[in-house]
Amino acid sequence: MVEEMKSEMAEVAPLKRGDIVKGRVTKVDDRQALVDVGYKFDGVIPISELSSLHVEKASDVLKEGDEVEVKVLRVNDEEDKLILSKRAADAERAWKELKEKHEAGETIEAKVAEVVKGGLVVDVGVRGFIPASHVERHYVEDFSGYVGRTLPLKVLEIDPEQNKLILSHKLVLEEELARKKEETLNNLQVGEILEGTVQRLTDFGAFVDIGGVDGLVHVSELAWHRVEHPSDVLSEGDRVKVKVLKVDRENERISLSIKETQPGPWDQVADHIHPGDVITGTVKRLVSFGAFVEVYPGVEGLVHISQISRRHIATPSEVLEEGQEVRVKVLDLKPEQKRISLSIKEAEQEEVQSEPVERTNTGLNLTLGDVIGDQLRRLK
Numbered sequence: 001m002v003e004e005m006k007s008e009m010a011e012v013a014p015l016k017r018g019d020i021v022k023g024r025v026t027k028v029d030d031r032q033a034l035v036d037v038g039y040k041f042d043g044v045i046p047i048s049e050l051s052s053l054h055v056e057k058a059s060d061v062l063k064e065g066d067e068v069e070v071k072v073l074r075v076n077d078e079e080d081k082l083i084l085s086k087r088a089a090d091a092e093r094a095w096k097e098l099k100e101k102h103e104a105g106e107t108i109e110a111k112v113a114e115v116v117k118g119g120l121v122v123d124v125g126v127r128g129f130i131p132a133s134h135v136e137r138h139y140v141e142d143f144s145g146y147v148g149r150t151l152p153l154k155v156l157e158i159d160p161e162q163n164k165l166i167l168s169h170k171l172v173l174e175e176e177l178a179r180k181k182e183e184t185l186n187n188l189q190v191g192e193i194l195e196g197t198v199q200r201l202t203d204f205g206a207f208v209d210i211g212g213v214d215g216l217v218h219v220s221e222l223a224w225h226r227v228e229h230p231s232d233v234l235s236e237g238d239r240v241k242v243k244v245l246k247v248d249r250e251n252e253r254i255s256l257s258i259k260e261t262q263p264g265p266w267d268q269v270a271d272h273i274h275p276g277d278v279i280t281g282t283v284k285r286l287v288s289f290g291a292f293v294e295v296y297p298g299v300e301g302l303v304h305i306s307q308i309s310r311r312h313i314a315t316p317s318e319v320l321e322e323g324q325e326v327r328v329k330v331l332d333l334k335p336e337q338k339r340i341s342l343s344i345k346e347a348e349q350e351e352v353q354s355e356p357v358e359r360t361n362t363g364l365n366l367t368l369g370d371v372i373g374d375q376l377r378r379l380k
Contacts, residue, residue: 015082017037019072020089020380021345025062026250033062035070035084045070050086061086068143070091074181095160096123100153107172116141117236122153126165134168150344180212181252193261201230206240208256210298215254217242222258224265224298265298267337272296273340275330278347283324286316292329293342304329310345327351341370 011151015021015037033050034042050061062068071088074081101108103125110122112130119144120130134156135143154175157166188210196208196215207220222233234240273279273296281293284300291308292300303326311318318328331352332341342360 007016017071017072017074017077020069020092022067022069023084025064025066025068028064029060030057035068037070037082037084037239039082040077040312041080041082042085043070043072045084045086047086049073049084051123052087052091053121053123073301079100090107090125090230095158097166098124098126098155098158099160105154107152108167109150109152112146112148112166114318115147119143122167124165124167124182128153128165130167130169130237134166137170137173137248137268151246166212184211184213185247185249185252185254188240188244190244190247192244194244194255195244196240196242198231198234198236198240200236203229205209206230206234208240210242210254210256213252213254213258215242215244215260217256221245221256221260222370224262251283265296266338269296269299270333270335273330273333275333278328278350279327279330280325281321281342283326285321286320286322290313291316293326295328295330295340295342299340301342303342303344307331307341307343310348319328332374 001090007275023035023043026036026042029033031047033045034043045058045062047055047058050058055061060107064363066088069089070084070086071092072082073085073088074083076082087236098108108124110124110128112120113123114121116129119132120135122128122130130151130153132140133142135146144148146206151171152172153167154171155165156168156171157164159165166286194210194211199209201205201207203219205216206222207214208217218229219227219230222230227233240258242256242258242263243260244254245257245260246253246275281289281295281301284294288305290302290304293303294300305313305316308316313319326344327347328342328344329342329347331346332339333345334340
């Protein structure tokens with residue numbers, strides 16, 4: 001009998017403090033777990049040695065039959081005591097892997113375990129902390145929705161001796177954004193139409209995100225009509241179509257246009273104005289050979305100096321000024337050439353001819369000469 005016991009003891013590998021061994025969970029209760037590691041008796045993992053995070057019950061971490069790697073904390077053959085630690089074994093392995101990933105610049109993934117003052121806590125074999133400023137690229141007011149979420153993370157600071165591990169989700173997002181930005185810049189082609197999101201408005205235009213990179217829509221490219229301020233036609237967050245006008249990859253500058261994605265005024269003017277129409281317009285510019293009059297939003301026609309007045313004038317400014325409203329007759333319309341010929345004097349003549357002749361109770365009171373003379377005096 002004594003010989004058999006000696007033989008059995010010889011077959012059992014000796015254990016010493018600090019050994020890392022594998023075993024199978026044989027029993028679990030609220031405060032501890034028993035593990036068979038092939039020794040003379042089962043080892044015990046106290047609840048405090050199950051995880052780097054707080055554990056309410058041992059069964060939250062292990063169940064019977066689980067295979068587990070543990071570190072030997074204490075061996076006492078006389079008292080049949082073998083104290084083990086899953087937490088220490090996990091930490092030893094985790095610190096090694098984390099240092100390797102940090103040096104290689106690799107990303108790790110971890111599930112958020114809890115929200116604490118100043119940030120989030122995750123379990124990656126050791127306790128990891130994500131500062132609030134490194135959770136997202138933007139400010140987050142309430143972190144409660146992050147519990148249970150798995151986040152890709154980068155190691156910011158690692159110190160096994162101090163049990164210190166600082167992680168960042170923000171850094172991962174910024175690296176992804178940089179990759180996406182470079183890809184977008186490399187693939188952009190002048191003339192292509194894209195969809196984007198208005199990020200911010202300034203006095204001189206709107207910045208639109210077109211896939212990780214912002215392009216500028218100058219205020220002059222927002223619409224075919226004059227826009228005083230971008231906020232008059234856009235709001236932050238709006239989804240818009242834009243046309244790429246220019247790409248400066250070296251300086252990461254992109255010029256965009258919203259109006260170029262929409263039908264231009266010259267594409268629409270023929271539906272609203274026809275040769276022979278008499279319409280109201282606004283004098284926009286005076287030049288030596290005539291006046292440019294806006295007759296439709298974004299569309300200007302030319303009133304040649306010879307068509308401004310029935311009397312001879314040396315310059316258009318003798319009878320017209322910028323901003324003045326005038327009645328003009330459409331002489332010719334060529335939208336494909338962006339040309340409209342207008343006449344003020346013919347518009348006046350048509351209106352004179354269409355004016356009714358005044359009558360009194362006794363019949364016709366004016367002669368034709370009276371009417372013509374009166375209108376001639378009006379033109380002088």
